[in-house]
Structure formats: C-alpha cells, structure tokens
Amino acid sequence: MVGYQLDIKNTGLRQELFNVIALYHELFGVHMRERKSDLKCDLWITDNLDFRGPKGRTLYLSHLIKSDGTLDNPGVLKCIHQILVNTRFEPREVIIGRSGAIKIQVEDIIYVETENRSIAIHTLFNEISSHETLAHWKEVLKLWPFLEVYRGVLVNMRYVESIVRDGMVLVDGTIIPIARRRYQAVLEYFREINDVDS
Structure with missing residues (x-):
C-alpha cells in the first residue's frame, strides 16, 4: 500500500x-x-x-x-x-551482527522480540537471531511504523491484520499481546495507518 x-x-x-x-x-x-x-x-x-x-x-x-x-x-x-x-521500493537493508554477514530488508520484518538474552527478528521468510539490544533495534527502525506494543516486542504496524481484545493478529497468524496502558494508543495508530473509522 x-x-x-x-x-x-x-x-x-x-x-x-x-x-x-x-x-x-x-x-x-x-x-x-x-x-x-x-x-x-x-x-x-x-x-x-x-x-x-x-x-x-x-x-x-x-x-x-x-x-x-x-x-x-x-x-x-x-x-x-x-x-x-x-524511495519506497528501493532496498532498505539493515545489517545484523558486527561482521555484516546477514542483511535483511526493513519492509520484510514483521516483528522483533526479546528472547532470553538475544533478539528474535521475525520476517516474512524466516526468523533471525540478533545479539544487539532492543534499544538498538528501536533506534534502527525508528523511521518505519514499528511500535513497542508490549514490553520487549516491536511490531511493524503494516503487518497487523486486526486488533482484538488485549492483542493483535499479524499477517502470519501470530497473536501478540498489547500492554493495557498502550492499548488505546496502539488502536488509534492502527486505525490511522489503515484509515479505519472509530
């Protein structure tokens, strides 16, 4: 879109x-x-x-x-x-790790979450592990429509199918919880980005 x-x-x-x-x-x-x-x-x-x-x-x-x-x-x-x-369709890559051996397109990322002591990056095609911090990923992805909807979970709002009570359904079927204090802001942003009436 x-x-x-x-x-x-x-x-x-x-x-x-x-x-x-x-x-x-x-x-x-x-x-x-x-x-x-x-x-x-x-x-x-x-x-x-x-x-x-x-x-x-x-x-x-x-x-x-x-x-x-x-x-x-x-x-x-x-x-x-x-x-x-x-602009929109030119490859916009992010590099994972100091060696730069793994590169992924920002628009392929569905969500990023903390998993034990590392970060799991869930893309349209696979899951990649990163040893950078969540703060690092917040900074890298700040120009794109990613929101921290729950502690330790950054979601690409373009891949949200719907918002249900206390959570959201992503295009791959994953259900992500939404923190109660963030629910209204997340819902409003979802409606805005998809032009959904209240």
Whole structure:
C-alpha cells in the first residue's frame, strides 16, 4: 500500500490526478490511498511551488501542466513511478551482527522480540537471531511504523491484520499481546495507518 497526499490548488487537476493514480494501480498492481498524516505517506503531489515536501518524495506539477491547463498524464505517471521506485521500493537493508554477514530488508520484518538474552527478528521468510539490544533495534527502525506494543516486542504496524481484545493478529497468524496502558494508543495508530473509522 502506497500512501500519498495531494496539495492541489487547482480543483480541476485533482480529478485528473485520481485518474492517473488509478491507471498506476492498473499498470503496476500497487494499491494507493490518500492519507491525512505525514507518517503514512510515501508520496506528496502538489501544484503549489511554495509547498515544502520531503526531498525526493514530492512531485511538483508545474512543469507537467500543458498550455491548455490539463496534465501531461504520461509525464505524471512516469514521475510517480520514478519517485516510488527510488524511495519506497528501493532496498532498505539493515545489517545484523558486527561482521555484516546477514542483511535483511526493513519492509520484510514483521516483528522483533526479546528472547532470553538475544533478539528474535521475525520476517516474512524466516526468523533471525540478533545479539544487539532492543534499544538498538528501536533506534534502527525508528523511521518505519514499528511500535513497542508490549514490553520487549516491536511490531511493524503494516503487518497487523486486526486488533482484538488485549492483542493483535499479524499477517502470519501470530497473536501478540498489547500492554493495557498502550492499548488505546496502539488502536488509534492502527486505525490511522489503515484509515479505519472509530
């Protein structure tokens, strides 16, 4: 799922952009959803030259508006694809251990938990043991949507299927408990990241 925000003064361009985004989904199979919060965004699109979006993730439309006021749709499509390939889908690796022999993609991590004296990293494909501390993993993963939902457990909120009483169900079927004092904050974040109504 790709989150995007529109900062569009020209209302006529908004519908054109929705059509381009729908076409992008058809061509590349990437689900896209308009977001309200910056935390969930991968792409910003604007026709406002004063707008200051994240570098490398913001598409300024000024050079893509034709003389008749309509969008250069193929040009917009190409720019969206370029931004997403260069940011969201570019490999973002983390290195495990001092030797650097094991590398994993952040987006493959479902959750991280303390297990005896080590850390277990549960990915989409396997489980990897790490001797770094949980504090280390909190720091490494702070730019991604990981929350410590229970003492010693960091969960990638993009892989939460549902939240049930006192816990959450992950995409791999694992049920993770949620600390009582964190439950409301976790529930609100889950609703926000998935645009679920209260």
